[in-house]
Amino acid sequence: MSDTPVNLDALRERIDEIDTRILELISERARCAQRVAQVKTADDPQAVFYRPEREAQVLRRIMALNPGPLDAEEMARLFREIMSACLALEQPVKVAYLGPEGTFTQQAALKHFGESAVSLPMAAIDEVFREVEAGAVNYGVVPVENSTEGVVNHTLDSFMDSSLHICGEVVLRIHHHLLIAGTTRQDKISRIYSHPQSFAQCRKWLDAHYPQAERVPVSSNAEAARLVKSEWHSAAIAGDMAAKLYELERVAEKIEDRPDNSTRFLIIGHQDVPMCGTDKTSLVVAMRNQPGALHDLLEPFHRHQIDMTRLETRPSRSGVWNYVFFIDFKGHVDQPEVAALLDEVRLRAAEMKVLGSYPQGVL
Numbered sequence: 001m002s003d004t005p006v007n008l009d010a011l012r013e014r015i016d017e018i019d020t021r022i023l024e025l026i027s028e029r030a031r032c033a034q035r036v037a038q039v040k041t042a043d044d045p046q047a048v049f050y051r052p053e054r055e056a057q058v059l060r061r062i063m064a065l066n067p068g069p070l071d072a073e074e075m076a077r078l079f080r081e082i083m084s085a086c087l088a089l090e091q092p093v094k095v096a097y098l099g100p101e102g103t104f105t106q107q108a109a110l111k112h113f114g115e116s117a118v119s120l121p122m123a124a125i126d127e128v129f130r131e132v133e134a135g136a137v138n139y140g141v142v143p144v145e146n147s148t149e150g151v152v153n154h155t156l157d158s159f160m161d162s163s164l165h166i167c168g169e170v171v172l173r174i175h176h177h178l179l180i181a182g183t184t185r186q187d188k189i190s191r192i193y194s195h196p197q198s199f200a201q202c203r204k205w206l207d208a209h210y211p212q213a214e215r216v217p218v219s220s221n222a223e224a225a226r227l228v229k230s231e232w233h234s235a236a237i238a239g240d241m242a243a244k245l246y247e248l249e250r251v252a253e254k255i256e257d258r259p260d261n262s263t264r265f266l267i268i269g270h271q272d273v274p275m276c277g278t279d280k281t282s283l284v285v286a287m288r289n290q291p292g293a294l295h296d297l298l299e300p301f302h303r304h305q306i307d308m309t310r311l312e313t314r315p316s317r318s319g320v321w322n323y324v325f326f327i328d329f330k331g332h333v334d335q336p337e338v339a340a341l342l343d344e345v346r347l348r349a350a351e352m353k354v355l356g357s358y359p360q361g362v363l
């Protein structure tokens with residue numbers, strides 16, 4: 001900027017002026033969101049305030065408009081928090097996640113809903129489903145697949161018996177660190193705690209650096225972090241949140257074998273989410289156990305030019321559900337070409353359930 005002052009005092013004065021303007025604008029935005037709440041309740045006293053498709057549009061628009069120097073994702077993260085605070089004025093969102101506190105699932109929940117959401121840890125994936133089904137919370141967050149380790153079967157199985165919908169997805173880059181407590185003897189580490197998935201994601205690093213240490217699988221990374229607090233010869237593999245929560249030191253950072261290691265989480269709720277323009281749909285389909293069943297299922301996707309992003313098979317748990325496929329594809333059930341595809345798949349399948357159409361993860 002040509003009119004940017006060059007001395008420190010003048011620059012700071014300029015920053016104060018800008019902050020005053022930002023403050024006014026954020027307050028104006030928050031008042032607007034409060035008005036939205038009034039309009040929503042006037043239309044429907046039971047109105048749902050959180051609108052995933054609208055939030056995805058807001059974030060995508062900001063990323064597209066972003067002039068820099070902050071990068072688009074960083075800017076969207078700031079707006080994510082502004083929206084989260086605005087939404088909390090309308091109605092704080094209550095979210096159950098696969099706990100305990102400090103897990104990657106909590107990190108995913110906060111990444112998706114922002115820090116103003118009320119997040120509650122649950123002991124197991126089916127408990128997250130139950131809390132949402134019972135209406136004790138508005139949404140749930142559960143892991144569904146990891147780029148290194150594959151699918152989280154427990155989550156897929158829970159969908160088979162549930163009436164909940166998928167309302168969103170969030171992808172998190174997973175960075176693991178080797179963590180110790182202040183009292184740990186770093187040269188005497190003989191035991192390492194972690195979740196089995198994390199051990200699998202750091203296998204090569206561990207073989208190279210700690211081939212002798214006993215690897216003790218525990219129920220979560222956060223639990224691993226909690227355990228090392230009281231053991232002078234143990235370390236944990238866990239992420240940033242657990243490290244911070246238990247005030248642990250990092251002996252080594254980003255020890256995952258694959259630098260692109262990421263986990264996808266699903267947001268589950270009761271809502272049918274309208275189209276945002278960049279949507280995904282998830283289905284569960286049962287096919288009869290007969291030759292050519294998989295081909296029959298996939299052929300309409302090819303013909304309708306629908307972009308399938310994932311296909312998983314799970315063993316059936318009942319007579320009718322011979323082969324059960326979980327399918328994700330790009331598009332929304334309200335698009336005519338998607339509706340046509342689903343009509344065809346429904347005819348060919350023994351059973352078909354749409355788990356939800358939802359905005360593709362933005363951040």
Ligand SMILES: C=C(O[C@@H]1C=C(C(=O)O)C=C[C@H]1O)C(=O)O
Nearest residue numbers: 033036049050051054055083086
């Ligand atoms: C303000 C609204 O309500 C909520 C808050 C939003 C925001 O702060 O931009 C966006 C969507 C909703 O989750 C809205 O629906 O527009």
